[in-house]
Amino acid sequence: MVGGGTGKAWPADDRLAGLRSGMYDRTRRARRPCGAIAMRALAHRTTDIIRYRALAGMDLPPAWCQGAVWDRPVMNHDMREQATIRAVTSIDVARLAGVSQSAVSRAFSPDASISSRTRQKVLAAAASLGYRPNRIPAIMLSGRSYMVGVVIGGLENPFYATALERLATALRENGLQVLLMHVHDALTLDSALDQLLSYRIDAVVTSLAIGSKTVARALSQLHIPVVCFNSSLVGPWISTVNSNNHGAGAVAARRMAAHGVARPVWLAGPAKNAASRARGEGFRQGLREAGLPATALTRLQGDDTYDSGYEAITTLHRQGIRPHGIFSSNDMMACGAIDALRERMGLRCPHDVIIMGYDNIPQAAWRSYDLTSFDQHTDLMVTRAMELLDEALLAKGTPLSRTHVVDAQLIERGSTAITD
Amino acid sequence: MVGGGTGKAWPADDRLAGLRSGMYDRTRRARRPCGAIAMRALAHRTTDIIRYRALAGMDLPPAWCQGAVWDRPVMNHDMREQATIRAVTSIDVARLAGVSQSAVSRAFSPDASISSRTRQKVLAAAASLGYRPNRIPAIMLSGRSYMVGVVIGGLENPFYATALERLATALRENGLQVLLMHVHDALTLDSALDQLLSYRIDAVVTSLAIGSKTVARALSQLHIPVVCFNSSLVGPWISTVNSNNHGAGAVAARRMAAHGVARPVWLAGPAKNAASRARGEGFRQGLREAGLPATALTRLQGDDTYDSGYEAITTLHRQGIRPHGIFSSNDMMACGAIDALRERMGLRCPHDVIIMGYDNIPQAAWRSYDLTSFDQHTDLMVTRAMELLDEALLAKGTPLSRTHVVDAQLIERGSTAITD
C-alpha cells in the first residue's frame, strides 16, 4: 500500500511521465466528454453539467465574438522562445544562499519567521544575482494583484492631469499599482475594462465624466470595487467622491448677486457631464434664492474646451447680448471666454464683466487670465477616494456603495475683483 | 514496471498526498542544507553552491535592506480569506461547456486549432458564467506580461500630459498595458523601478527629462528594454526618441536673425534637462552661424515652469535690459515671459519683442499668448518609440540601443508675426 504500489495507480509519478507513454495499453485511454483534470478537480459538482448544457446554445454577447479579447498583441508573441530567457528565481537565490526556497520567500516578507542571519545570507545572494521578488505567482495564490485599473479621459484638461498625478502618488503610497487605461469614448470603455480584468485588477478608479446608465452597468458587472470622481454613476459596486458642485454653484450665484449682476450667464459643459449639470443646477437655484427670476439666466452650451468657451461668447456677441457676469463650468472654457470677451467684444475683466471658473487649473493663475475659480481640493478628494477604496477592498467580495462630498473652495482672483 | 510499481517510488501520486504523510518512516526525512525541491530542480548545478557561498558575506545595497520591497501594501493583505472569493476559471467554463480546460483556452486564442462548434459552446458557457481570460498564469508560462512600465514626471506640463495620452493609446493599440509610475525625483525612481519589476514588466518607457549617469545605470540594470523620450541617457538597454532639439534651436536662431534681433535672449530650462541643453546649444550655434558674436546672447535660467519664466523676465527688467527677441526652452516659461513683458515692462508681442517657445502646448494657441512654438510631432515620436520597443522586444534578451530623431515643426503664430 505504499504510495502507488498497485498497478492501476497510474499515472503514478510525475517524473516518470517520459516513460509512461509506452507503458500501458493505449486503447484503455478512452475519450471522455470532459477533461480528466477538470473532472477530478470538480468531481463534487459534476451533476451540474447537464443543467449547464442547457445554457450552451444561448446567444453570445458581441463582445465575446470580437473585440478586445481577440485583438490580442500585435507585437511578437512567440512565447516559447521568450521563455528561455528565464529571470532569476527564488530557487536560484536559495541555491546560492544554501537555504530553501521558502527561506528566500520569507526573507522578503517583513513579518515572516526568519532569523536575521538567514535573511542576511539570502539578501546577499539575491543582491549578487540581481533577484527581484516576483509578484505574479503571488497574485495567483492570493487572488489579489494589488493593481488598480485607472480609467481616464481628457488628459488635455490640466485638471485631470494633476488629478491623475496625485491619484497615482496616493495609490502607490497605499501599495497599489496603477494600470492605466485611457479611453476616448464610452465605446472603448468595454474593451478597456475587459483588458484590465484579464490582469485581475483589484479595483477600478475612474474620473470619467460620462454618466450614462450603460457605463454604470458595465462597471457594476465587474464585481470589483469601483471608485469614481465627480460622477453620478450609481450601482452595487460603485462608490463616488464628488466635489460639492451644487453648493459651489450656489456660492457662485451669491457672488454674482453681490456684484449686482442682473443677467448672469451660465456657460455649461457637455450634457453628459454630471458635475457640470450639478454646478449649473446649483447656480440656478442660488440665483433663485437671490431673488433673480429664472428668465434672467442666459445659458450657453460648451464642451469643456477652450475653443468652445471662445465660440460661446462669440455667438453671444452675434446675438447682441453684452454679459456682465459669467459662471463657467470649467476653467478652460472660462479662459476661452475671457479671450473672446476681449477680442470680440472689447470687454475686460473685471471692469466690464466678472467671470468665475471651476477646477482652479494652473492656467487660471496665469496673469493673462487671473481667473477666480473653485478649487476642488484634489488632495482631499484623493484621500477620500483612498478611504473608500480601502473600505471596499476590505469588504472582500461584498459590493459597497458609498459617497463622499468634498467642498470646493472659491479662489478669488482678479476676474471678480471689486471695482469701484 | 508499470508506473510507480516499486515501493521506493514515493512521492508517488499527488492525489495520495493526504495519505502519504503517515506512510513512511519520518525519521528518514533528514534535514538538508538546501530544499529538496530546489536540489531536484537544479541538481545539475549543485557544485556551484560552494562558489556562491563565498559571495554570501558581501555587503547589501541599502535598497535591499529597506525601502520599496519592504514597504509592502498598507492596505489589507489577509490573502487567505481573499482567496475564498474565487473568480470564474477556465475549468468552471470547461465543466459547463462539457469540454476540457484546454478547449476553453483554445476558444480564446484566435489562431488555435478548435472547431467553431466547440468554440461557440465554450463562449456561450463563458458568457453565462461571466468568465474573463486570466492573463496572470500566462505571464508565468511565457515570461512576458505584456505590461510596460511608463515612468513619468511633471504632468503639470500639458505637453507631458498629452504625450502620455498618446503613448497610452499607442501602447494599447500594440496590445501592451500601461503600468504607470509617477516619480517626483530621481530618488524615488529606484524604488519605483523595483516595484515595476516585481510585476515582471516587459519594458520601460519614460519621458523623464533627468539625464544623470545614475539614472542611466539604474535603467540599464533592469535588463529589459527601455525607451526614453528626449533624454540623453545612454546604456546597453536604452533606446531613445529625441526631438531634433539642436536643429530646432538653430532654426529659432535664424528666425531671430531674420527679424533683426541683435541681442537675443535664451530662456533655459533646468540644467539637468538634456533637451533644454540641446536647444540652447543649437540656438547658440545658429546665432554664431548668423554672424552674431557669442557675447550678444543673454542667458536666463528657468526651471520649465510658468513662474520661472515670469521671474526671469522680471529679473531682466531689474537689470535694465530691454529684450527684442526671446527663445524659451518650453512654452510654459514663454507664457510666463509674455505676461511679465506686458505687466512689468509694458512690452507687447510681436510689436516690441518676438518670442518663441517649444512643445506647442494647447495654451500656446490660446489667444492671450498666440505663441509661436516648435511642435515636437508627438504622434510621430510615439510611433517611432513603438517601433523601437517592438524591435527591442523581438530581440529577446539582447540589449539594444537605437536612437531616432524626429524633426520639430515651427508653428508660427502672432508672437513672431512680421510687423511693418
Place this chain on the structure above:
DNA sequence: GATCGGATTGCATAGCTATGCAAAACAAGA
C-alpha cells in the same frame, strides 16, 4: 543531563492557463 517552549527551517502544495504530444474523430479516396 533531561525537559520544554519558542524560534527557525524545510517540505509539499495550491493557484490557473497555454501548449506539446498523442489519441481520437473526421474526411476523402480507393
Place this chain on the structure above:
DNA sequence: TCTTGTTTTGCATAGCTATGCAATCCGATC
C-alpha cells in the same frame, strides 16, 4: 470496407511563490 491524411480533442505539465504543517534547532530551566 479499408487506408490515409487532416482536424480536433484531451492529457499532463510547466511556470514561481507564499504558506500550513511538521520537524528541527536553540536556549533556558530544572
